[in-house]
Amino acid sequence: MEHTSISALRSLIVVLCSVILDVKGDDPCATANYLNNWRRSVAFEVDPSNKLCDNILEPGWYRITSGQGDRMPTECVEGGFRCNTAVPIWLSNDSLDVGENIFPNEGEVVNRTAYGSHYSGNCYQTTHDIRIKGCNGFLVYYLVPVAACSSAYCFGTEQPCPAGTSSDTEFTPGCGGDMDTTTATL
Template sequence: MINFFIEFDACSNYTLMKYVDRRAVANELDFGNFYAISDDFLDSGWYRIQSDAGEYMPTEPPGSFRCGTWYPIWLNGTLPTNFGEEIVGEVCVQGFKNNCSETWNIDIKYCFGNYLVYNLVTSIAAKSGYCFGTEAVIATIGTTSKSMVTNTDNPINSIDPCTQYSLIQYQYRRAATRTLNFGKDIAIAISDDFLDNGWYRVEKSSCEKMPTSAPGPFHCGTWYPIWLNGQLPTTKGQKVRQTVCMQSFTQKCLYSWNVDIKLCDGHFFVYNLLMSKTALSGYCFGTSDICAEQDKDDDSEPQHDNSEKKKKSQSSNPAIIALVILSAVVVILFILLVVYCQKSKLLRINGNGISFAGRQNIIGNRPTVYNRETCSINFQSRTYNDSPPPYRSREPSVVSTGNIFGKRKLAPAEIFTVKDSH
């Protein structure tokens, strides 16, 4: 893909590249502190690189998770070497298995001011970013105590920090020798991105010094400890401005900014602390094991609050017991209902209200009609003697009755048969 643009001087019309310190080849993506650079949101145009790591785009695959991104973009070619020279170079997106999974072209120009400008194109791959420079450098925060207004820097409300300060919270957990205890600490981790800017003092005098070396991740009651990359004041009344560093999993000084420190006449230190820019990071104070020991009154609630909690818990016990008993009764009733329903399935009631066992008929709630053999009734022939009338003489008549079958209805002629004796 070649950019078509109106002719103009790219060496004087460019944009400074963002996140230049994180784009160095030696800078591996730190998942705990940064989102991956994703130049699929980059606006196409001319860019200049200003970084201590260098401005040259690497000409070899940097490796996955380098340059502060998942998929680094590198130059598959050479850079211009003559002043005013402008070339078209091919860039590659490095994947996990392929060093050049996607390609496109960009313009590169060598300006007379002895610097390069790149006509970059929006990346076609998410979580991919252009690489610049070779050596990893410390990424610094652009804000210091000068640019952020604090109590001491405010000329209208000028105060003495040795008399007007706040006590730092969670003192014993901020010791450099104490590692973060996820199961027992009151808070999961100290996070000074919620800290209010201002002057602070550590109440325990033997643990008020900020460590001057990196404590290590998960120390000082936090994930990312903040330590002093400098020296404390040594003369009473002296105020110095020193650099503090935030330690990450891979770098001892990933972020840095300035704080003011003063040694007061009472021989204690006060620190003009600034809110941290990273979640789960916290300032460290104290270097000995005794600093990690919790005092009786440290981080504890007042006694009346505990008594109120006990009263609330005691008052809630009868309600909990009643709820448990009610639940047990409901369960028992449910079990009895199920048993009753199971037994009732074995009994059926017919139309007369008489219960009987067995399966239900197709006809309804009537007992099964049983079939039996067809019955027959045989009547033996009998002879009846009667006296004939005087005007006629005949033989005694004989009446014979045949078999009667219950399956069909017989006609009268079939039931009685009269035979003459002739």
């Protein structure tokens, strides 16, 4: 009887420790790496001298922090050559249940399939199993390296305001002429 109680207590301690560790240090909302590159936007074509390739990306959780937006495109990036890569990776909603959201609510983690869209017109050239977690006002993605270049994950639809214009975020939309910098004197 005493042996059973000690064994049950050990099991309880292991469970409690794993819950504490999960809450303290393993929450990807708090520990994710940052990707801050507006050229991952669908609005950006390709800079031939500096194409992105995620074959050296470390597997792990990433938070998108650039002003272009933090959501992966949910439609095929047709024709490739967007997001500063030849084979842009987009998020498919093909396998979702009716009424299921492609992006998770806060606190939820979902498994999703992303595809590389080849410039030949094949929207399903490559397959990538990823995870997404909804955090407090943002998303984090568990990304894996791609097998070949030039292929990279896409995020957002915006790009920086053109020279001589600005917006609240310094990204489209809403870019306008120079802001009024005069100061009223009281």
